[in-house]
Amino acid sequence: MASRYEIRFAGSGGQGVILAAVVAGEAAALFEEGLSVVQTQSYGPEARGGKSKAEVVIATESIDYPKAMKPNLQVILTQQAAEEYAAETLPGGRIIYDDFFVTSFPQVDANVYYLPIVRTAREKIGKEIVTNMVALGAVARVLELEKIVRPDSVKKAILAKVPEGTKQLNSQAFDEGYLLFKNSVHL
């Protein structure tokens, strides 16, 4: 991996992007070797618009500046987030859009993946509440390709975090998200 890798999840309040970011951070920090991680939520005075944003910075050295400056990977789950954040992606980086809530997106110098994240949660798993775990599955595939975090580490972090009684559901959602990226993206 590069010495610093920035991930941003952006969506709306109920989509669980904070938990997704917490889990991604813990996967890197607790289940991989030698990585430093900072996971952040920032809210300005305008925070009450129902938007939700969470970031993870993973580095092989200690992290001086904990906020994402030019995210290597953005997961964007609403149209509003697409308009607000897509342009900040690192040139040549990656954006995963949800294909249900994001209907158009700006032209950006990035690799764009337009995936049925919400629809997979809603239709295949039957619980929209696991949207964040489907998104995490897709992210896990990217982090595997980037050789930063192993999918199994993300799965372990999920199982360590979610409540008893929901582990199977969350695990299944993660697997679906992983396959969504793996099967639709040939690099």
Next chain:
Amino acid sequence: MASRYEIRFAGSGGQGVILAAVVAGEAAALFEEGLSVVQTQSYGPEARGGKSKAEVVIATESIDYPKAMKPNLQVILTQQAAEEYAAETLPGGRIIYDDFFVTSFPQVDANVYYLPIVRTAREKIGKEIVTNMVALGAVARVLELEKIVRPDSVKKAILAKVPEGTKQLNSQAFDEGYLLFKNSVHL
């Protein structure tokens, strides 16, 4: 309030300090007016010792440096965290210790509150898993005294965050923690 107020929750993995910090941050950002909030988890390469730490910075202006430098308030739930973090408290600030897991603490220029947080969760509520909500209740009383966040805003943030079916339990734990501080501390 002062223009910047820093809170740190420190404990061990299963104590839910991240959720406590997320909720405290959302209470300030979403249910109060005009505050900026950054909520952070930082993990170094030594993260796998089972320690858990989460911070909230609340400010009336935009936040340049998002990590806690000298926390105004620390909530410390393990002996290890007491030894590691107590000395960083802002001089004249506040430390809430759990009286079950913290058995001795260093002398620090701070107001110290030694409260049965874990025991309240375990014995009064009957669920140690709500330790973090009891702690949040105590924090809410401090934030009320500091005129930063109203207890009702914290309660709203809890109810917006925790899963259906656990709202009453979490709410009750919060109330107990609030009263724990209110009834034992006379300022």
